[in-house]
Amino acid sequence: MFSGSVRGGWIQPKAPARMATPRFSRRKGFLRMIEVADLRKSYGRFDAVSGVSFTVGRGEILGFLGPNGAGKTTTMRILTGYMPATSGRATVAGFDVFRSPMEAKRSVGYLPETPPVYPDLDVTSYLDFCARIKGVKSADRKARIDRAIEKARLGEVRHKLIGRLSKGYRQRVGIAQAILADPPVLILDEPTAGLDPQQIIETRDLIKSLGGDHTVILSTHILPEVSMTCGRVVIISKGRVVAEDTPENLTARLSSKGALRLEVRADTREAFDALRSVEGIVTVNPRGIASGNTILELQAEEGRDIRAAAARAIVAANIDLLSMSQVSLSLEDVFLELTTKDATQVSDVATRSEIFTPIVASEPRAESADHAPETPLAESADSKETR
Amino acid sequence: MSTFTNIGAIVRKEWQHYFGSPIAYAALFTWNALFSVFFLFALDYFLQASLNPGGGMGGPPKPNINEWIFRPTLMNMAVVALFVTPMLTMRLFAEEQRQGTWELLATSPITDWQIVLGKFFGAVSVYAMMIATSLLNFVVIFAIAEPRPEWKPVLTGALALLLMGSCFIALGGFLSSLTKNQIVAGILSFCLFLAIWTLSWLDNPMASGPVKVLAYLGVTTHMDDMVKGVLDTKDIIFYLSFIGFGLFLTQQSVESRRWRE
Numbered sequence: 001m002f003s004g005s006v007r008g009g010w011i012q013p014k015a016p017a018r019m020a021t022p023r024f025s026r027r028k029g030f031l032r033m034i035e036v037a038d039l040r041k042s043y044g045r046f047d048a049v050s051g052v053s054f055t056v057g058r059g060e061i062l063g064f065l066g067p068n069g070a071g072k073t074t075t076m077r078i079l080t081g082y083m084p085a086t087s088g089r090a091t092v093a094g095f096d097v098f099r100s101p102m103e104a105k106r107s108v109g110y111l112p113e114t115p116p117v118y119p120d121l122d123v124t125s126y127l128d129f130c131a132r133i134k135g136v137k138s139a140d141r142k143a144r145i146d147r148a149i150e151k152a153r154l155g156e157v158r159h160k161l162i163g164r165l166s167k168g169y170r171q172r173v174g175i176a177q178a179i180l181a182d183p184p185v186l187i188l189d190e191p192t193a194g195l196d197p198q199q200i201i202e203t204r205d206l207i208k209s210l211g212g213d214h215t216v217i218l219s220t221h222i223l224p225e226v227s228m229t230c231g232r233v234v235i236i237s238k239g240r241v242v243a244e245d246t247p248e249n250l251t252a253r254l255s256s257k258g259a260l261r262l263e264v265r266a267d268t269r270e271a272f273d274a275l276r277s278v279e280g281i282v283t284v285n286p287r288g289i290a291s292g293n294t295i296l297e298l299q300a301e302e303g304r305d306i307r308a309a310a311a312r313a314i315v316a317a318n319i320d321l322l323s324m325s326q327v328s329l330s331l332e333d334v335f336l337e338l339t340t341k342d343a344t345q346v347s348d349v350a351t352r353s354e355i356f357t358p359i360v361a362s363e364p365r366a367e368s369a370d371h372a373p374e375t376p377l378a379e380s381a382d383s384k385e386t387r
Numbered sequence: 388m389s390t391f392t393n394i395g396a397i398v399r400k401e402w403q404h405y406f407g408s409p410i411a412y413a414a415l416f417t418w419n420a421l422f423s424v425f426f427l428f429a430l431d432y433f434l435q436a437s438l439n440p441g442g443g444m445g446g447p448p449k450p451n452i453n454e455w456i457f458r459p460t461l462m463n464m465a466v467v468a469l470f471v472t473p474m475l476t477m478r479l480f481a482e483e484q485r486q487g488t489w490e491l492l493a494t495s496p497i498t499d500w501q502i503v504l505g506k507f508f509g510a511v512s513v514y515a516m517m518i519a520t521s522l523l524n525f526v527v528i529f530a531i532a533e534p535r536p537e538w539k540p541v542l543t544g545a546l547a548l549l550l551m552g553s554c555f556i557a558l559g560g561f562l563s564s565l566t567k568n569q570i571v572a573g574i575l576s577f578c579l580f581l582a583i584w585t586l587s588w589l590d591n592p593m594a595s596g597p598v599k600v601l602a603y604l605g606v607t608t609h610m611d612d613m614v615k616g617v618l619d620t621k622d623i624i625f626y627l628s629f630i631g632f633g634l635f636l637t638q639q640s641v642e643s644r645r646w647r648e
Contacts, residue, residue: 082490102496115487120407129396130491133397135389
C-alpha cells in the first residue's frame with residue numbers, strides 16, 4: 001500500500017508530476033498517510049471547497065492555513081468522516097473515507113474547532129467514554145486514559161467536571177480525546193484558539209512531540225504557529241489550494257519584495273518630496289508617526305538596491321535620517337499576498353504616478369509587521385473572528 | 388460484538404447524564420409522586436365501594452382489586468408518561484448538537500444506528516426504572532389483601548406502560564434530532580404526544596373507517612386489553628412497529644444531518 005518510500009532518506013514519490021517539484025524531496029519517510037484528490041463540497045450553488053488536493057506523508061506535521069471561511073474546517077470534516085464530499089477522493093491511512101468509513105475513523109483522532117466535551121462529566125469518565133466508542137480494548141483502556149491525561153497535562157483536573165474547567169483545560173481535554181486511541185493520523189482544527197500564551201506554547205510543544213509518530217494536520221490562521229510547528233504548509237483560500245510549501249520557502253519566495261523602512265525627523269509631506277527624486281522606488285507607504293518622527297516603508301523595483309540613493313536623498317533634503325532597516329516579509333505578508341488578489345495587483349501594477357498614494361488595503365499588514373512574529377495581538381484579533 | 392459494546396457505551400453515558408443532572412431525579416420523583424396519588428385515590432374509591440351495602444346477594448358484584456385499584460392507576464400513569472417522557476428525550480440529540488459533541492460521535496468508529504439505539508435504550512432504562520420503583524406501591528396490597536389479587540394483569544399492565552412510553556421515547560428522540568434547542572424539542576414532543584393521546588378518544592364502536600384508523604394510532608388504545616391482563620400479539624406488534632418507525636426516523640434524520648451541514 002505504501003510503496004515508493006525510503007525511511008529516513010530521500011524519497012522517490014510515485015507520481016512523476018511530483019518529481020518535477022523539488023519541494024517534495026525535502027520530506028522524510030514519505031508514506032502517504034493522507035491523500036486528498038480534487039475534493040469538492042457544494043451547498044447548492046456555493047462551493048465551500050472547490051477542488052482541493054494535497055498529500056501528507058507519515059510523521060509529517062502539515063499546517064493548513066487560510067482565512068476564515070476558506071474551507072479549512074469543511075476539508076477536515078470530510079477527512080474525519082463527519083460529512084461526505086460532493087465529489088473527489090480522500091483517503092486516510094490507506095482507507096477511503098467514503099468507502100470504508102469505520103476503518104478510516106479508527107485511524108483518525110480529531111479535535112474539532114470547539115472541543116467536543118460533555119460539561120456534566122468529569123475528565124476521566126469522559127475519556128473513558130471516548131475510549132469505549134473509539135473501540136479501545138477494555139484491558140488497555142486505563143493505561144491509554146492515563147497516558148492521554150499525562151500527555152495533555154490534565155493530571156490535576158482528572159476528577160473535575162469538565163464544565164468547571166477553563167477554556168484552556170477544555171481544549172486540552174479535547175486534545176487528550178484525539179490522541180487517546182493512539183491513532184496514526186491526528187486532525188486538529190485550531191488547537192490553540194482561545195488559549196493564553198503559556199498554554200499556546202505548551203500545546204505547540206505537545207503537537208511537535210506528536211509529529212514523527214503521528215501524522216498531523218493542523219489548521220490555523222495564526223501564522224507564527226505554522227512556522228514554529230509545521231514542516232509544510234498548505235494555504236487555501238476560497239476553497240482552493242493557493243500555495244503548498246515549507247514555511248521558509250514560502251517566505252523566501254516573496255522576500256525579494258521586502259521593503260525598506262525609514263525613520264525620519266520630518267512630516268510625511270516633506271519626506272515624500274525628498275524621496276520623489278529617487279530612481280527605482282515603486283511605492284512609499286507611511287507607517288505612522290512616532291514622537292514627531294515619520295516612519296516610511298519604501299518598496300523598490302524588483303532586484304534594485306535603493307538604500308544608498310534613498311539615504312542620500314533624505315539627507316540632501318536636510319532631513320534627519322534616524323534609522324533605516326530592511327523589512328523582510330513575514331508569513332503574514334505571504335499569506336495576504338496569496339489570499340487577497342488585490343494586494344498582488346497593487347504591487348504589480350503600481351506605477352510611478354501612483355508612488356505616493358498610501359495603500360489603504362495594506363493597513364492591517366502594517367500592524368502585524370510592526371510586531372514580533374509571536375504577537376498576541378494578532379492572535380486575539382483572529383480568535384475573535386471565529387467566535 | 389463491537390455493536391453491543393458501542394451501544395452499551397452510549398447507554399452508560401446517557402445514564403451518567405441522567406443521574407449526573409437533576410433530570411433523572413425529577414422524572415423519578417414526579418412519576419412516583421403522581422403514581423402514589425392515583426394509587427391512593429383508587430384505593431379510597433375501592434374502600435368506599437366495598438363498604439357500600441348491597442354487596443353479595445342480589446346487589447352489584449363485590450368490587451375487585453385488580454379492576455378497582457391496579458387498572459385505573461396504570462391507565463392514569465399512561466397520561467403521566469406523556470408529560471414525563473419528553474423530560475427524558477428532549478436533550479438526547481439536541482444537546483449533542485448544541486455542545487458540538489455530535490462531532491465526536493459522528494467521527495468515532497460507531498454507526499448512527501448504534502448511537503440511536505444506545506440513546507433509546509438509555510432513556511427507556513430510566514423509564515423502566517420509574518415504573519419498577521412505582522410498582523412497589525402495589526406490594527402492600529399483595530401483602531395484606533384477602534383474597535390475593537391477580538399478579539398477571541399487573542405485569543402485563545406494566546409492560547403495556549413500558550411499551551407505550553417507549554413509543555413516546557422513540558418519537559421524542561426523533562424530535563430532539565431535528566433541533567439544537569432542547570426546550571423546543573421538549574415542547575414539540577409534548578404537543579405531539581398529547582395529540583396522539585387524544586386520538587384514542589375517537590375510539591368507539593360506532594366509528595367509521597378513517598376515524599377508526601386514527602383511533603388505532605392512538606397509542607393508549609392498545610393498552611386497554613393488556614392492562615386487563617390480555618396479552619394480544621396485535622397490540623405488541625403495534626407497539627414494536629411504532630417504536631421501530633420512530634427509531635428509523637431518528638436514524639434518517641441523524642444521517643441526513645451529515646448531508647445538510
